[in-house]
Amino acid sequence: MSTVTVDTTSAPKARPKVVDPVAAVAAARPRIALGEMLSQTMVMAWRALKKMRRNPEQFFDVTVQPLLFTAMFAYIFGGAISGNVRSYLPLLVPGIVAQTVLTSCMATGVQLREDMEKGVFDRFKALPMSRLAPLAGPMIADLVRYLIAACLTFATGAVLGYRPDGGVLGVLGAIALSVFTGWSLAWIFTWIGTIARSATAVQGMSMMFLFPLTFLSNAFVPVTTLPGWLATFVKVNPVSHLVSGTRDLANRGVVSGEVGWTLLAGLAVIAVFAPLSLRSYRKHM
Amino acid sequence: MTAAEMTATAAIDATGLVKDFGRFRAVDGIDLEVRQGEIFGVLGPNGAGKTTALKMLATLLPIDAGRARVFGVDVAREPHRIRQLIGITGQYASVDENLTATENLWMFGRLQGLRSGEARAAARRLLGQFGLEDAADKPIAQFSGGMRRRLDLAASLITRPPLIFLDEPTTGLDPRTRSQMWDTIRGLVTDGCTVLLTTQYLDEADQLAGRIAVIDRGRKVAEGTPDELKASVGNSTLQIRLAPGADPEAARQVVRRVAGAEPVLTPESGRMNVPLDTADRAADVLVGFRQAGVGVSSVSVAQPTLDEVFFAITGHGAESADAADAAGPGESGRSAVTDETLLEVR
Numbered sequence: 001m002s003t004v005t006v007d008t009t010s011a012p013k014a015r016p017k018v019v020d021p022v023a024a025v026a027a028a029r030p031r032i033a034l035g036e037m038l039s040q041t042m043v044m045a046w047r048a049l050k051k052m053r054r055n056p057e058q059f060f061d062v063t064v065q066p067l068l069f070t071a072m073f074a075y076i077f078g079g080a081i082s083g084n085v086r087s088y089l090p091l092l093v094p095g096i097v098a099q100t101v102l103t104s105c106m107a108t109g110v111q112l113r114e115d116m117e118k119g120v121f122d123r124f125k126a127l128p129m130s131r132l133a134p135l136a137g138p139m140i141a142d143l144v145r146y147l148i149a150a151c152l153t154f155a156t157g158a159v160l161g162y163r164p165d166g167g168v169l170g171v172l173g174a175i176a177l178s179v180f181t182g183w184s185l186a187w188i189f190t191w192i193g194t195i196a197r198s199a200t201a202v203q204g205m206s207m208m209f210l211f212p213l214t215f216l217s218n219a220f221v222p223v224t225t226l227p228g229w230l231a232t233f234v235k236v237n238p239v240s241h242l243v244s245g246t247r248d249l250a251n252r253g254v255v256s257g258e259v260g261w262t263l264l265a266g267l268a269v270i271a272v273f274a275p276l277s278l279r280s281y282r283k284h285m
Numbered sequence: 286m287t288a289a290e291m292t293a294t295a296a297i298d299a300t301g302l303v304k305d306f307g308r309f310r311a312v313d314g315i316d317l318e319v320r321q322g323e324i325f326g327v328l329g330p331n332g333a334g335k336t337t338a339l340k341m342l343a344t345l346l347p348i349d350a351g352r353a354r355v356f357g358v359d360v361a362r363e364p365h366r367i368r369q370l371i372g373i374t375g376q377y378a379s380v381d382e383n384l385t386a387t388e389n390l391w392m393f394g395r396l397q398g399l400r401s402g403e404a405r406a407a408a409r410r411l412l413g414q415f416g417l418e419d420a421a422d423k424p425i426a427q428f429s430g431g432m433r434r435r436l437d438l439a440a441s442l443i444t445r446p447p448l449i450f451l452d453e454p455t456t457g458l459d460p461r462t463r464s465q466m467w468d469t470i471r472g473l474v475t476d477g478c479t480v481l482l483t484t485q486y487l488d489e490a491d492q493l494a495g496r497i498a499v500i501d502r503g504r505k506v507a508e509g510t511p512d513e514l515k516a517s518v519g520n521s522t523l524q525i526r527l528a529p530g531a532d533p534e535a536a537r538q539v540v541r542r543v544a545g546a547e548p549v550l551t552p553e554s555g556r557m558n559v560p561l562d563t564a565d566r567a568a569d570v571l572v573g574f575r576q577a578g579v580g581v582s583s584v585s586v587a588q589p590t591l592d593e594v595f596f597a598i599t600g601h602g603a604e605s606a607d608a609a610d611a612a613g614p615g616e617s618g619r620s621a622v623t624d625e626t627l628l629e630v631r
Contacts (some may be wrong), residue, residue: 017477021296021321021370022448029365036398043395051383054424114524119379126343128368129396188612 014269032116037130044137052141058111062145064103066153070096073220076158086205087163093157093164094246095219098239100149101182102214106144106206109189131282135194139186146182150175154250166253174249177262181242184266187273194280213239238265293450294357296321296448296479297342301351304337311337313503314351321356321447321494324480325468326494328487334503335483336376336452342481343373343450355448369397372441373450378433379440380425386412386436387421387608394443404443415469433461439471449473451482455489487594501599514594522587523559523567528580533557539573561586 052058073092078085112135117119124134124145126208154171165170196202216230217239223231234240244258297319312334319325327335340346342353344364353360360367380389387408394404412421415435420428428436432525434454441449454470455463470493473480484490490497491511499514500509507514527536533550540548540559544566548557559570564586574581 017475019445019447019477021356021477021479024357024370024445024447025366028358028369030363031365040396043392047381047384047392050388054383117376118382119377120381122345122375123373123379123393124396125345126368126371126373127393127396128365131395270558 026100032128032130037133040129040133041136041140041204044133045140046137048138048141049144051106052144053170055078058107059145059148061107062100062149063152065103066096066100066149067156069099070153070156071160077220079139081225089157089160089162090247090251091222092220093162094250095217095243097150097153097174097178097246098156098217098219098242099214100153101146101178102210102216102239104142104145104149105182105186105189106203106210107145108139108186109191109193109206110199110202112138112190112193113196113202116193117199132278134192135277135281138192139183142186143183146179149182150178164250165252166248170249170251170253173253173259174246176261177245177249178242179212180283181238181262181266184236184269188271191273191277191280194277209230213237217243219243239266295319295354296323296618297325297353297355298357299351299353301395302338302341302353303350304334304341304346304349305349310503312341315500315505316497317342317505319479319481321479322474322477323495324375324474324482324493326490326497327481327483327500328490328497329483329500330485332618335485335500338500339373339450339452339481339483343371344368363528369444370446371448372444373445374434374438374441374452374454375403376453376456378425378437380436382425385422385424386417386428389425389436390440390443393440397444399443405498407443409443411573415439425574431458431465434458434466434468438466442473445476447478449478453483453485455484455486455584463489463522476611479543497597499594499598506596507594512588514598515588521561521564521567522571523561523564524585524587525557525559525570526583527555528582529555531555531580535577536574538581539577539579540570543569543573554563555582564588 070093073096074085074088077092078088080089082091115138121134154164154175157164164174166174188209189202192205192209193202196205214231216274219239220232223234223240226234241258241261245256245262248254248256248258291478295318297317297351299315299317301316302315303310314564315334315338317325317338327338329335329599337346341348342355342360344360348361355367355370358366358370381392384392387405390408390411391404392613394407395401399407408410409421412418415438417432417436417439420432425433425436438451438454451470455466458466467489470480470482480493482490482493494511496510497508497514498505500504525536527533533555536557537548537550540546540557544561545561548559550557559567561567567584567586571584
């Protein structure tokens with residue numbers, strides 16, 4: 001506290017004044033520093049993690065879906081596509097990883113929208129804090145979800161008999177690639193979260209992106225089995241690159257060009273959608 | 286700016302504030318000057334533009350026209366600095382439902398640049414100050430409405446901002462919690478804060494505010510101390526209950542002679558209301574009663590309530606006394622005389 005006293009009334013006071021306008025005005029900084037922004041983002045990530053721990057149903061999609069889908073798809077399509085379940089797994093597991101991570105990206109957008117409707121966001125807006133932190137914080141916390149999704153899918157595959165030839169390092173690389181891609185694609189859904197009118201709308205709009213992206217890819221079937229027009233789309237779909245990159249890492253232990261394309265696509269998505277999200281979040285003020 | 290100049294600077298200095306929502310003008314040229322260290326009340330019905338004006342001053346809404354300064358800092362030009370000078374507590378509690386009370390305060394402290402230990406100390410201090418120690422580690426979902434509101438106010442005070450905005454701080458609270466909240470608000474000023482308070486309870490503005498601006502349909506329709514506003518409506522009223530057996534007719538003659546006014550009698554209960562120019566004349570009337578041998582069982586001198594002031598100024602409810610009664614909460618004891626006075630003023 002400064003030693004300058006501000007006597008606004010002449011009446012004697014039982015309590016000493018602890019609030020000092022002069023000092024407060026002098027101390028008020030004109031803009032936010034980068035360090036503050038980072039620490040605020042980490043506080044927001046802490047908040048999101050607390051929320052996850054207290055609402056375990058939020059983990060439903062990243063736990064049940066990998067278990068269920070891996071087993072289901074393996075036994076249903078395994079024989080038809082690869083002759084047997086075991087030889088289908090190297091094709092399928094990276095596909096399920098991509099699909100699960102993408103689905104949990106969608107949850108990022110839906111939860112952001114729900115969150116923004118809560119009273120606590122009014123306070124975030126009134127605080128002298130970074131406008132980016134409330135968006136970026138939950139996304140950092142969501143890395144945990146992507147990690148759970150990717151690890152569980154590989155684990156389920158292993159139980160069913162999947163023995164990736166890329167070894168431990170290859171699998172870890174594949175998990176890292178999926179988590180990064182999930183985080184970058186989550187900016188699309190964050191953007192949808194900031195423009196949609198309600199959480200339900202976010203869900204609907206996200207589905208429109210999500211279904212073509214995951215199913216019109218090489219996630220579940222080899223591209224050679226598709227008609228020409230569809231194969232063309234599948235080949236440019238970023239999810240196909242993610243799936244191919246993941247397969248190259250996990251099954252062959254190779255950092256291929258597909259891995260590079262996936263990273264590049266992820267960065268491009270961040271470069272476009274992070275500023276868009278920030279802009280439309282500011283408009284909510 | 287030197288400290289001396291700073292002391293003379295108004296906490297809020299706003300001129301010609303305007304806010305449009307599409308074609309609807311929610312705030313239509315409001316001027317406000319709030320001095321340091323006072324509680325300033327903004328009074329008006331729902332939809333009058335109180336909250337919108339407050340949100341503009343708190344950087345939560347852009348200012349469409351006009352200009353506002355908080356402690357000399359321009360609101361539109363330096364919103365980040367303004368946010369460091371204000372605390373705001375809204376009508377609905379803006380704390381995180383998923384966190385405990387301590388976690389909430391810690392988080393808000395951290396977000397405002399306190400180190401972890403400092404934020405924890407601030408949380409402990411505020412929970413103590415607001416009587417929430419026992420609930421410190423409970424999830425907010427288990428909090429009562431009054432506790433939430435107190436926690437919300439505590440969250441606004443972590444960095445000891447010199448200006449506090451309170452948007453309808455007691456709406457929906459029970460009477461006991463409400464008077465606790467009033468004490469807390471008075472305490473803020475003792476600590477050196479300036480408070481801008483919006484309310485639709487006339488009673489609340491009267492209790493707390495040193496000065497009041499009455500807002501209606503986006504415009505300021507009156508401003509002054511509660512007493513000035515009441516005086517602008519006019520007279521005091523002497524309310525008398527005659528002792529059993531006292532002669533109402535004799536009483537009436539005394540009143541006519543001494544006060545030069547016609548009392549309004551309610552014969553069933555033996556009550557009479559006497560309109561007075563000043564409260565001072567009440568003594569004359571009572572002396573007259575004593576000399577004429579008229580017994581009195583109870584006496585009170587009342588000022589017109591802010592309800593009456595509000596209706597007189599804005600004209601709402603002017604169509605009939607019934608409408609005024611229906612719209613004015615909590616003043617069941619309003620007399621026929623003050624209603625008449627009101628009609629005369631209009």
